[in-house]
Amino acid sequence: MKLELQGISKAFGSFYANEDIDLVVEEGQIHCLLGENGAGKSTLMNVLYGLYEPTAGRILVDGKPVAFRGPGDAMAAGIGMVHQHFMLVPVFTVAENVALGAESTKAGGFLDLEVTRRKIREISDKYGFDVDPDALVEDLPVGVQQRVEIIKALVRNAEVLILDEPTAVLTPQETDELLDIMRQLKANGTSIVFISHKLREVKAVSDVITVIRRGRVVGDAAPDAETTELASMMVGRAVKLTMDKDPANPGEATFKVKNLTVTSATGQRVVDDLSFEIRRGEILAIAGVQGNGQTELTEAILGIQDRVAGSITLEGRELLGRSVKQILGAGIGFVPEDRTVDGLVSDFSIAENLVLDLYDKAPFAKGISMRPAEVAKNAAARVAEFDVRTPSADNLASSLSGGNQQKVVMARELSRPLRLFIASQPTRGVDVGSIEFLHRRILAERDGGTPVMIVSTELDEVLQLADRIAVLYKGRLIGIVDAGTPRDVLGLMMAGVAPTEAEKAHQDTPDDLEGEIA
């Protein structure tokens, strides 16, 4: 099936998320849409899938124009989509999820899940998915949930499969498996639209690459194009993907975590007997796939987790059991993983957000009154220093782009003398230009002699910043390794393989396969 988009525009109010986009997806091709977060890739696919109605333009299937009034129409035309946030009902079984919307029934509308189970087994066997039709979706690992999404599309005879940022939630190994699945699907004649901003994966699997920037197509590229060339097309200017950094000059270990265990409300150990130290002037990166205890670890340090045992000391003082305010007062700067939920009050102005944890201290407060002039002065200084792009510091934080919001959070946390800096997902959903800036600030903090802990699920970021890398898996520390550790060793560790074994497996890997991953 050949799919064409002609002159597609999609406006939300006066803002154009897509403008005059042309795209041709040939049969049996993997066509990549490359672009930064917020470039309009997902909007375009939602238009294609019938979730949004285009403001202008038309869609052609095999040369014939079609109009999709809803996802049902798109599916009937042979288009399937795996959304970035899975569209699975967590309390349903795999079979129920797959059946939903296209149920096989017996007389009288009674469900016949046996038919669905059989189809799932067929597809599962064909592609080696290993999916149990009767498992509850909420009990499945993310990688398997993604396969359920793919099965959902295949059961509906999708000939064009849209994968929206499918690798964001996967380990490097799971990513490789997904890329293999994509190749198999392609060999079976399914066309794939692969949306991503990760250059490595895009180059590994695509037949054609279309780059989108600010809602417009900026051009096509071949998969063998240089990484830097793709990156500059994506960002719109030359970017340096690798950052030069000076070697760390670590001092004494001032931040120590010993036998830290955090138990969840249901009694599971989400952080299990963790011990590590961070020295002054070094960055320890906590690597791991999302949901392996990173959130609970940072929250335990900050004092917002109950059911914590063990010990956390900063310069000899025990932090466990103290209030959040005392812990922040001890000199900890904290950038939470989700800025919109924990980092900012979106209905407060930028200036107010810049003093969220300092509002009651001099010079911002005097007695019970606040001093707006000081708050404004501080805001002007921080906005300039961190290059926050906004017409005024009195604008609401919600009016900023992701990258600028993150700069505000970072500016606040770095605006006072720190004894420990923790940043969780410091550049998630941030444009490439801002990433570089934020990374430089983190390195500057390190070079100033602060112990720094970075939590990131992006291996690229970990490799770029870390002096040492600690890998978490199911709440346990798999190992702490040096910054120079190869990617696939780290990938294996993120899947729970001990460092020595991961190293061994790495050495046994033939070179050509390794080249494909890298």
Next chain:
Amino acid sequence: MSAPAPTLSATSPVLAPVAWKTPIMLSAIGLLSLVFFGFNGSDQSATFGISTGGDVFTLPDLVVPGIATGIVLGLGMCVLAGYSIFLAREHRPTPGWVPVVFAALFIFAFLVWVVSGARTPQISLAGLIAGSVTLAVPLVFGSLSGVLCERAGVVNIAIEGQLLGGAFSAAIIASVTGSPMLGLLAAAVAGALVSVVLAIFSIKYVVNQIIVGVVLNVLVSGITGFLFTTVMQSDPELYNSPGRLSVIEIPVLSAIPVIGPILFRQSIVGYLMYIAVAAVWIGLFKTRWGLRVRAVGEHPKAADTLGIKVNTTRFVNVVLGGAIAGIGGSFFTLVAIDSFTKEISGGRGFIALAAVIFGRWNPIGAFFAALLFGFADNLQSILTIIGTPVPSQFMAMLPYVVTVFAVAGLVGKSRAPAADGEPYVKG
């Protein structure tokens, strides 16, 4: 409910948290029961009648001594509490059957205590249960309405208004036409109409569902109250004498002791109740329609991406739920009493809402929850009649106390449909 057992690793000194809530609650209630129902019990015996007049064969009455039974049951509860403490010390959760058996022992101990302490220490168990079912009928219909709405993701606070609207329409239409069956139909229509308002405002105009529901209850109460004083009381013969739906006895089966009167000696509304519970359960869990409804209530966006019309599904469910609650309302004016009075539903819509939660959003669970509340309601009226040592005002609190405890304590961590109460707006 069943938390996975925490894995114990030998290296770590930390153990899983001990869940003390259940053992402490059980111990306290167990000891209090032992003291109050046992040592402080009455030296009279309590007599429980099992059979009623019309039965084919007669079972003997159950006669138990007050103090001795109280002590035995109290000790039983303490043993269960002790078992729960033992498990907690071992870092294991209390299994689900323990609170259930505990509750059964407690209810029986309480019954023996109040009955043996009464002026006439004798009640008919069969009558108690049959009466409970009767009182539970409107609650069951109301809770089915709640289940249907909430499974689709709309919180239905307006059950009270739907019951009241049904009761009023049934009364006036049956009076005017002289046909209780037409009254029954009118009740369903009235309940559905209340629901249409709820659906339009909460689904189409995305108004807060709780607020619309509360406002609807007040509105229906006001309108029916107004029409009652201006129309019905102007000529009660013409407008407020609906006549009753007759009790249909199924031959032979209705003469079985205890269960005969419950299952086979009911009005058409009573039979409809059993049919409705079964139909809603089968519909929700065994059919294509039900799968889609549940998907809409759990993850509307996922349903939307599969081509299911979220808001249409919700609209239909809310209106259907209203019609069912309306039929429940007709029970007040066509079965229980044959006339309408102001506020005749008396807050039972809210108890039905509690039954939805206690029944974990499952039609069968809601049915049994409603039965429990009906039982508490009936028990208090019977106990007031036989003259218990407890003041009647306290007995009148019983259904509500049971409701609060049932919803807060016993139900554990039940999970509402994930999108319950959240409007779905595209894009």
